Amino acid sequence: MIYNWFYLNPRSGVPLYLQLKEQLKMAVAGGVLKPGDRLPPVRELAAALSVNPNTVARAYSELEREGLLSSEQGRGTFVRAAEPLLGREERKIQVQGLIDRVLVEAFNLRFTPVELQELWGERLKAWETRLQRGKGEKGNE
Amino acid sequence: MIYNWFYLNPRSGVPLYLQLKEQLKMAVAGGVLKPGDRLPPVRELAAALSVNPNTVARAYSELEREGLLSSEQGRGTFVRAAEPLLGREERKIQVQGLIDRVLVEAFNLRFTPVELQELWGERLKAWETRLQRGKGEKGNE
DNA sequence: TAAAGTGTATTAATGTATTAATACAATAAT
DNA sequence: ATTATTGTATTAATACATTAATACACTTTA
Structure with missing residues (x-):
């Protein structure tokens, strides 16, 4: 289960969405998540981590803006296979x-x-x- | 003049005291400021940069906590000559x-x-x- | 010892960040 | 077509960060 790769600590002082972003980056950089892999839906991952879905959504959307993920409404969120957005x-x-x-x-x-x-x-x-x-x-x- | 090595932009989004900290670190790392050198008084540098003296004071005191500077009440603030505090x-x-x-x-x-x-x-x-x-x-x- | 120069501490005003609650919109499955 | 699943947008509550105003305390100098 991919969930086991994530762990959020609400009392660490580091914002939840940042903790998740960092761990998602690690998972991709380390090969745990590979290009094309689908990530859990925001509600599902949020439930598993006991946070609000918006928190997961924010992590996803920021990583999309940074070129690492690609979200499609109604379909899901995926690890970007192609080159990142930046030149x-x-x-x-x-x-x-x-x-x-x-x-x-x-x-x-x-x-x-x-x-x-x-x-x-x-x-x-x-x-x-x-x-x-x-x-x-x-x-x- | 050492002032010329610093430039703060209030509209950059980055807090003033962080901009100053960063530039002070650069000045030390790059050799512009050397161990033992005295920094400008908080009020003087604040006036030169058009910010509140507390802003400069904060930059100084955080860099002291990080082991880079050494402040003495009534005397001034200096670039630390000795080894940093951490082991x-x-x-x-x-x-x-x-x-x-x-x-x-x-x-x-x-x-x-x-x-x-x-x-x-x-x-x-x-x-x-x-x-x-x-x-x-x-x-x- | 008085005055000037220096860093420090306290408090308040303001802005920003974080998280959640909730509703909306697009896609997929039946 | 309808329903379930998914990401997105809006709003609000709350906490935190940033900056400034002001007073305090220590050191040097005249």
Whole structure:
């Protein structure tokens, strides 16, 4: 069951819809949800997570705006198979911005470029193997 | 003048104190502000930026809590010279978390590990040279 | 010691975000 | 066609964040 991949904590301080968005992104990035997969209906997932359907709807719709999902009224919500909405150059700029912010933070935490390079390598490899693992499988178990 | 390194936009949607925090971090990470340097008094910087002194005070105090600055009542606020407050392991975990978030975002934007590796290398090098440049200089011009 | 310069704390005004309740609209199934 | 299923839009209640006004406390300097 795909539900088991999600867990919301109302007392964490992090908004429910943001927690869900984050976990949905993880599920897609990690291969648990694959392009074309259908997500649970808003009411169903909302019931399973004990939140208002609007909360799930907001997570879905924001992820649609960000190009990760695709919602069709009356049909359902799906993981987008095609390229995201943004163009190649725009996406690159966005990722660059993210990387720059990490670098600034890390330098302020007194990390050296060499240490950072090592840490980055570690994490990238970890995600690569995770993506590899989730390659052959199908469906939402 | 150090003031020239800061610019706040009240209509950007981003809170003023966050804009200032970000720019202060950049100034330190990039070597414009060096350990031991004194920052402008809250009232003075506030006047220069046309905001309430509390806004500057908040930026300063949060950066103090984060270990980047050090404020002393009656004396002023300075760039912290010593190691940050967090321990080595804690800092590593924090940076790892930041990196992971970038990776998730990037994968969802359909970047491949190879592309990411390249982009990361570019940005890291860019910051390295920037840090190098700001090494010999002294004071706030 | 008085005055000026500095960061800090308290309170209030205002805007924004979050969540829920409810009704609407489009599609699919019968 | 009718009903069930699905996403969407509107509104309201509530809490939180942001900024400003103002007074306070500590340090330096004359």
